[in-house]
Amino acid sequence: MRVSRRIPTLAVGLVLAFAVPFAVTLLLTGSVSAASKPEPKNLGSKQPEPRVHHVVLPINSDDPTTMRALISTALNLPKHYRERNEPFEIEVVAYNAGVHMLRADTSPVKDLLRVVRGLTPDILFVVCEATKLGMERAEGHPLVLLDNVDLVPNGPGRIIELQEAGWSYIRS
DSSP: OOOOSHHHHHHHHHHHHHHHHHHHHHHHHTOSSGGGSOOOOOTTSOOOOOOOEEEEEEEOOOOHHHHHHHHHHHHHHHHHHHHTTOOEEEEEEEOGGGGGGGBTTTOTTHHHHHHHHHHOTTOEEEEEHHHHHHHHHHHTSOOOBOTTEEEESOHHHHHHHHHHTTOEEOOO
């Protein structure tokens, strides 16, 4: 009785067709068992810096309740991140009627803003310069803003730039 070599040859050929490329891939990538090889810890190196949380808080309303809600957020977020030892940046952008929040003469929350400044002096407050100029034209006199308030050319434009840079947008 004659034994056919056709079936064993075909079986060996199939095994080699799959096993050889697989073995070569494993050897070249060094990933024989990536999950079982923990990375050695370098005790002398620093831990990576935690990611900085970036938050933009817009205000475009002259409603005191909305302003107080924003202030509450501006106080609670830093507390949250400080408890977790995580760095953060917060920018409040006022435009349209929200500029009243940061005006020395019309702000219904200027005392609360002093508290915010005392507890979290690193929050940046900015006013839309286009809105400010429009208010000055309409009222016929220069506007006086609260201390430590910066100007940006365009409030909504600033918010868009921050969001495009990865900042989170929180609406109060």
